[in-house]
Amino acid sequence: MEGPTRAQTGLQQRQARGGILILGGGFAGGYVARLLGKRGSTIVSRENFMLYTPILPEAASGTLEPRHVVVPLRMMCRHSELVLGRAVSLDTAARTVRVETEVSASTAPVGAAEIHYERLVIALGAVARTLPIPGLAEHGLGFKSLADAIYLRNHVLRQLELAEAALSADDAKRHLSFVFVGAGYAGVEALAELSDLLRDTSRFYPGLKDIRQRWVLVDAAPKILPEIPTRLGDYAARELWKRGVDIRVSTTLESVEEHAVTLSDGSRLDTETLVWTAGVKANPIQGRLGLPLDDRGRVVVNSLLQVEGLGDVWALGDGARVPNEATPGRFDPPTCQHALRQARRLAKNLSGTPRPYRYRMLGQVATLGRHKGIADVLGLRLRGFLGWFVTRTYHLYQLPLLTRKLRVVTDWTVSLFFRRDIAELGMLGHPTSLRDDE
Ligand SMILES: Cc1cc2nc3c(=O)[nH]c(=O)nc-3n(C[C@H](O)[C@H](O)[C@H](O)COP(=O)(O)OP(=O)(O)OC[C@H]3O[C@@H](n4cnc5c(N)ncnc54)[C@H](O)[C@@H]3O)c2cc1C
Numbered sequence: 499m500e501g502p503t504r505a506q507t508g509l510q511q512r513q514a515r516g517g518i519l520i521l522g523g524g525f526a527g528g529y530v531a532r533l534l535g536k537r538g539s540t541i542v543s544r545e546n547f548m549l550y551t552p553i554l555p556e557a558a559s560g561t562l563e564p565r566h567v568v569v570p571l572r573m574m575c576r577h578s579e580l581v582l583g584r585a586v587s588l589d590t591a592a593r594t595v596r597v598e599t600e601v602s603a604s605t606a607p608v609g610a611a612e613i614h615y616e617r618l619v620i621a622l623g624a625v626a627r628t629l630p631i632p633g634l635a636e637h638g639l640g641f642k643s644l645a646d647a648i649y650l651r652n653h654v655l656r657q658l659e660l661a662e663a664a665l666s667a668d669d670a671k672r673h674l675s676f677v678f679v680g681a682g683y684a685g686v687e688a689l690a691e692l693s694d695l696l697r698d699t700s701r702f703y704p705g706l707k708d709i710r711q712r713w714v715l716v717d718a719a720p721k722i723l724p725e726i727p728t729r730l731g732d733y734a735a736r737e738l739w740k741r742g743v744d745i746r747v748s749t750t751l752e753s754v755e756e757h758a759v760t761l762s763d764g765s766r767l768d769t770e771t772l773v774w775t776a777g778v779k780a781n782p783i784q785g786r787l788g789l790p791l792d793d794r795g796r797v798v799v800n801s802l803l804q805v806e807g808l809g810d811v812w813a814l815g816d817g818a819r820v821p822n823e824a825t826p827g828r829f830d831p832p833t834c835q836h837a838l839r840q841a842r843r844l845a846k847n848l849s850g851t852p853r854p855y856r857y858r859m860l861g862q863v864a865t866l867g868r869h870k871g872i873a874d875v876l877g878l879r880l881r882g883f884l885g886w887f888v889t890r891t892y893h894l895y896q897l898p899l900l901t902r903k904l905r906v907v908t909d910w911t912v913s914l915f916f917r918r919d920i921a922e923l924g925m926l927g928h929p930t931s932l933r934d935d936e
Pocket of ligand 1: 586623
């Protein structure tokens with residue numbers, strides 16, 4: 499039986515379409531559903547879109563319209579059905595998953611569904627990995643979701659306005675100081691894009707002409723972008739340094755206060771902005787699903803991407819510990835390149851005779867703001883404009899849906915000729931009150 503029936507208890511009973519239930523509509527889950535094509539599946543996701551994270555920093559800087567960095571799941575996976583909600587528990591004996599439906603950031607769940615599956619795919623991804631650093635949870639900003647990117651952009655633009663309105667040069671300097679902790683892809687790309695944005699906008703703030711902006715990049719590792727070959731990583735560091743970015747490697751964050759941060763090198767920096775991008779950890783909800791997990795909370799799968807001891811449950815992506823036959827003894831890192839290749843293998847394994855997953859990375863790419871980038875593709879190491887061009891071309895190729903590609907190309911083309919927009923839209927999500935006393 500397909501389709502929902504509402505039981506008297508208010509609990510919806512459903513059957514997964516095509517018998518395949520996918521938890522998580524991110525890179526891994528979204529691509530599995532897309533690649534399953536007409537076989538069909540049911541996706542459970544908290545959002546109705548897949549976020550294309552590699553271009554998220556460009557949404558933060560305003561180069562790309564935020565809506566263009568996401569792909570609506572209903573368009574991307576035409577033969578799948580979507581249940582908007584949060585998977586909360588799993589009964590592997592009864593082959594059912596309980597989902598809290600109609601959840602949003604601001605409202606409590608108002609419904610629940612029990613979805614029956616024949617085969618289950620766990621693709622619940624990762625969450626930001628924070629440490630018990632004093633003040634971090636209260637004052638730090640994350641950079642993982644579309645909401646984070648929009649918030650960060652508005653926050654940075656607001657700091658410009660506050661600096662312009664500041665009563666003293668010290669206050670203005672504090673507003674124009676930005677500290678990023680975590681020098682992987684997310685931190686480096688976000689810092690590069692946002693510092694470009696501020697450089698673009700500074701001519702509209704004549705009062706800030708003599709106030710130096712301060713951008714600080716902190717990482718516990720001895721170099722930035724450890725995933726990238728040393729020569730390209732060094733180039734990225736030089737590029738940032740030329741723009742005045744203060745790079746502090748082998749350094750950790752000690753504490754965060756409302757208006758300052760303290761680092762392990764003893765320095766105390768006055769700032770209103772601490773962005774935390776220091777790694778991810780497997781989605782903690784997996785701990786409640788009763789699946790075998792490794793010491794890092796990742797679902798343990800075999801080379802077929804099947805969960806250990808459970809023939810009808812499969813897992814992939816950032817939330818899974820995936821062995822790769824092309825790199826014996828090493829598990830896949832949490833990247834969308836790997837999630838995509840795992841999804842390709844899994845869609846085939848769910849449709850025919852399962853074969854082991856095997857993927858050798860073809861390269862790595864990253865942008866460093868406007869017209870600068872690094873790319874290590876098929877042994878070719880490109881940097882500068884060429885690196886930037888190759889990075890963009892790669893993302894454009896990977897982005898699903900022609901309409902999305904066209905929207906992104908249009909945004910990129912417009913940004914070649916015009917500067918970024920500086921409207922601060924922090925009031926979005928807070929509509930004007932109709933009460934006449936406000
Ligand atoms: C800012 C940023 C930049 C990045 N840049 C790059 C890059 O340039 N190159 C690269 O290779 N990788 C990059 N990555 C990493 C890449 O995004 C991840 O490796 C990839 O998204 C992993 O896919 P996933 O499906 O496992 O997880 P996700 O894409 O995170 O998807 C998990 C999904 O599960 C959903 N979910 C969570 N809990 C529940 C629940 N209880 N019920 C239902 N759904 C739930 C989430 O809402 C989400 O949609 C970047 C990541 C970030 C944050």
